[in-house]
Structure formats: structure tokens, C-alpha cells
Amino acid sequence: MSRYNLVPVTNEEESKEFIQLTKTLYKGVKNYVQPIDDDIAHVFDPAKNEFFKHGECTRWILQDAQGKTVGRVAAFIDRNILDVYGQPTGGMGFFECINDQDAAFRLFDACKEWLQVRNIEAMDGPVNFGPRLQWWGLHTEGDQRPVYGMFYHHSYYKTFFEDYGFQVFFKQFNYRTELCEKSLNRIVLLKAKRVYRDKKFHTEFFDKKNIDKYIQDFTTVYNNTWVGEIPGVEEMTVEEVRETFEAMKPLLEERYVIFAYYDNKPVGFFVMVPDANEIIKHVNGKFNLKAKLYFLWYKYFQRDKTVIGQIFGVDRAFQGRGVEAILIEKFSQVIFTGKEKYKYLEFNWIGDFNPRMQHMMEEHLNAKIYKTYITYRYLFDRTKEFKRAEILK
Template structure:
């Protein structure tokens, strides 16, 4: 018999955090996320999505031993064809019956709230963290990226989940040759006196937050299921990121003073966090500062790339990439860059990544399960 316990107290929260560490203790590629970063997702004081949504966490036990955990939630910030909820932070022993019990529990919880479908495993937050199930490339995860055993794929698909979209992660060596297409585009735009490229600077984050918001909302919001970013929230995000921003690897392009493109990268924090075992107390903070200062981080992560509509297909992407690449090769230790993920529903960005002579090093999948099993399943529409 499986017992369900809602996460309500300190003991439950600890078990929710410790269960994955126990499950993956013999997996050399597993990197434990910082406990504080997981807990912040489920703190209404720190997660803005509680204002327009609802979330609960559950632990599942069998014979007084934890066999699984999950978070289930409703996020009203995204527009869907049918009311769609989500589940995430799913971990489970290799037992289909246990997994089915967990999925049924999530389905029932959502149906009681008028929901007609569920996506998973996803985050009760933005798509840039803890989104998707790893299905190929079982290597060390990037910071904020889900990692799981290969058998999870069978647990989801045997229950009836279907792939809503695949998430492709492209990698390339920093010093690999840049495509001639981009160098030609760079040369063309370099001759335009109105066009300039500038790296993001920590001492002027309000300006770059404003510019980022403008480019993002023009380039991406129409494709983000109706979700727009607010400048104040972007600035708050930038200020949070400030300690780990590398001023050589995030770039903006301007037409005179108007922002028209941006390319945001960060060091892969997991190259440092993997030594902290999920903790971030005083000792771990000192250790992190030591690692950050003395241990070279050779992997950077591409988070967001965007060009405003009126400048698309004019080579601005190539201009920005080559400007940034020439600079970071001289001023950083990075040897590998990996794009966080690109949805297979976005052929334009996939094409840009392929043009960079990248290699797909891992794939994740966002699954969807329709409660009405007679309803026709549709994948994520192409952009």
C-alpha cells in the first residue's frame, strides 16, 4: 500500500530534498541542486507564480520507505488550448505501478480544480529552469537543468504521456571555426555606422534590464503562450545574477541607441556547485567563493538569444555572435559553450544553432497527458 504525505513541515521538506540524493548516490553524473534554490520555488514569498497559481508537494511511501515524490501545480500565466496543469520535481524508484500511482494522484488533484491536461516534468516557474525530462545525453546537467535516470522515459510513456515538444541542447567548442555565413554577416553590418555591439556591464544593469525586456518582448513574447516580461522583474533577476555575471560573455546590439538584439550567457554554475552537495551555508559560501576564484570554469551556457522582428534575416545574429566570440576568446577561460535548450518547435533558432556547427549533446522532452483519452493530441505549434 502506498501512503501519500503532503509536504507540510520541516521533516517533509528535508525528505523531499534528500530523496533524490539517495536515489542517485551511485550516479557519477548527478549534481545535486542547491536546496535553497529548490525551496524558493515552493515559497509563496519568493515565487511570484503563487499570485496566479496553486502548488502542492507530495511524498509517497511504501512500507515506511520513500519511493517517490512530486510537485503538482496550476500556473495561469501561460495560455493553453485547454486548461493545463503541470507536475515537476518528479522522482521515483524503477517501478511502473508506483509511478502510475503518482501520476494518478496528480491527475486527480488537477481534475478537482477544473484542469483537462497536465505537462511534465516542468517547473512551477519560468521555462529556463527544471523543465523537461532527459531522454538523451546522460551527462552532467547544466545548472538549473533536470537530470534523471533513463528509465523515467518509460515511466512517463507507459502511463500515456506523449511528447509535446523536444528540447535540444547544442554544444560547440569556443575556439572552433565560426561559420562563414556569420563572418560575412558580421562584415556587412560592421560597415553600418548605426550598428554597434556592447557587452553587458554590472555597473549599468538598469539599462541592460530595460534593453533586454524590450528585445525579449518583441522577439519572444508572442511565442511564449502570451507571457510578457516586466522590466522591474528583469532588473531584479539581473541583480540576483550579478555575483556570477561575466562581463565578457553577454552581448547587446544597437541601432544607434535602440536595442535590436541580445545574447545572454552565464558560466555554468554546476561546475562549482557540484562540490557543495546541495548546501549553501556559511562554509559552502566560502568554498564557492574559493572555487570561483581559483578553479577555472571552462563551460558557459547560452540562456537567451533574440533579434527584434524588423532586424531578423538581416545578419544581425551573425554580427553579434562574431563580435562576442572574438572578445570572449581573448578575455575568458571558457572552452565549451552549450545552449540551455531550444524547442524543436522553433526551427529558426535550431537553424541558427546548426549553422554554428554545433552538436546536439542532450535532449529533453516536455510531455503532455490529456485527461480525455479520446481527444486528439496536438504537439506544440511551430513558431
């Protein structure tokens, strides 16, 4: 019998408790950054989260005998990817808990039981009820500040997951490099010159005045790069991409979003944004006037900032033809002028199942692993063979 009371989140007060828990759970932790409250709330709002159109979600808070909230978790189903893994697989995420195994296992059990009632046979976690690039994976190595849209986790969470029976499905690495001439392998520039011998190749910086064109180009490359290549990655619509660009609008800088073309057709992109967590760390979850003033100060006066390689994609039909080299060469035209305020480049999400991207990080950009996240899987049938995510070829 658990010493804790599991409370479904059904009203505004409970929703507030769900969000506010981390403000006490991580109080005084140096590298923790409280996410913007609205960013978390929007995940669970059917009016704001498109995933409710093809999925369902629930969440709980956990309270002790005195009524104090000591844990939280969410469980969800995305019907678009339900059967791509060999068994119907759901998700759990937004897990936070005091250092007590009984409390943690009560939260895990709640997710498992909710999913089993819906004929689900496994759960991945901690993951997002939304895109993979946000709130995905357990932070296990690299005691450093997370980038925007990613969690920082207590070190004892790893023991909870593994003692419960979760197994490593895949790891995600954050790579980091210092932005100086030495951070770029000169062979890349030579490779770019060879690629440009084919005059059909060219690159462009993003232009906000022609945003509709670039939204369409991004959509084309995204769907031609990952959909059908990585299980669980869903096709994006133009409208979904438009919403993503709109959400990033305050951070987008034209010279940090680069597109590659062949015969004027989009074949690659490299999207970078400033790390908003360098601002958000000061505002305790509220994007208010104080946050806006920090943003202006950061944008115009702060040096030694970090820019995030948010997403890097090359159309499958053009992989191995040097498109990544011409994107990096275009990027070097900006970053190595000596006029930029950015000192570090960090890549947020490089899966251990993607050796091509790991090679590019290490050999082309001289980047090193800076943080590690783990996506776990738990099979409800404990006799069934567990398989890790397949390595991309």
C-alpha cells in the same frame, strides 16, 4: 490498491523529505548534480516565487509501508497561460521515484486528480512552477552532467511517462561546441560586416555600473521576441528581470552579456554565464563556506570550464536582418583571444519547434546536440486528438 502512502507536503519535515529524496535516489550516479536545496525550496515558497500571484501549487511525497520516502511530485496551475493551448492545461513536475511503476503511477494519478478537481483538462510535465529556463523537461538522452537549473533523470523515468500515456509535446536540445576558431563559421563574420554597413547598428558589453539601463533593455527585447510568438511565454516586468539579474549576479561577467542596438534602441541580446554546476557538484545541495571556496578556486584557477548560452533573443521586427551575426561577432572578440579559461559553450534550451535557432547552432556555431529533454503532455480525455507544439515560422 497501491502499496504506497501518498503524503501531502504541509510542514517543514515533509518539505525536507521532498528535497532530500534525490540525495539517496541518485547516490553514486556519476553525472548527477544535487541542486542547491534553497533553489528547490524557493519554487514552493509564496514569498519567493512570483508565480503564486497568478497560480497555485501543491506537492506530495510517497512513502512505503516502513515510512521511507520513495517518490515525490508537484502539481500546479498558472492562470496566466491556462487557456493558450486549446484546453485548460496545468503542470506537474519535480517528479522523482524509485524504479517501480506502481509508485510512479500513484504520483501521476495524484497530479491528475488534483488538476481535474480544478477543471483542468490536460497536464504538461515534467515542468516548472516558474520560468521555462529552469527545471523544465525530462532528461532522456545524453548521459552528461546537467547545467545549472536543470535536472538529471534516471533513464527509467521515460518508460513511466510514456506507459502512463504522456505524449511528446516538444523536445528541448542542449547544443555544445568547443571554443576555438574552428567553432565559428567564417560566413557569420562576413555577414556581420555587411550588417555594420548600416551605421545605426551597434553592440555593447553589459556594464554593471549602468545596470538599470540594461535591465530595461533586456525587458524590452525579451517581450518583443517571445511574448505572443511562443504559447505559454509570459511578459516579463522590469522588476522580474531585476530579480533575475540579481540572482545571477555572482556569475555575471560583463564581457559575456552582449546587447545589440538599432538607432540606439535595443533589438537583441546574448547572455552567457559560467556553468555553476561545475561547482555545485562538490557541495551536495548546500551553498555554504565550502561552496564559496570552490567558487573562488573555480573562478580564478580552473581551466577548461563551460560557459552556458543562457538566453539568446532578437526582436521579432529585426529577425532575418543579421542581428544574431553581430552578437556572435562581438562574442568572438572575447572568446578567441586565447586569454579565456572557458573551453566549451553549451546552449541550454533549444526547442525542436524553433528551426531558426537550430540552424544557428549548427551552421553558425558548429554546435552539436549534447543532451535532450522532453516536455510531455497528457490529455485527460483520452479520445481527444493530441497535437504537438507548433513549429515556429
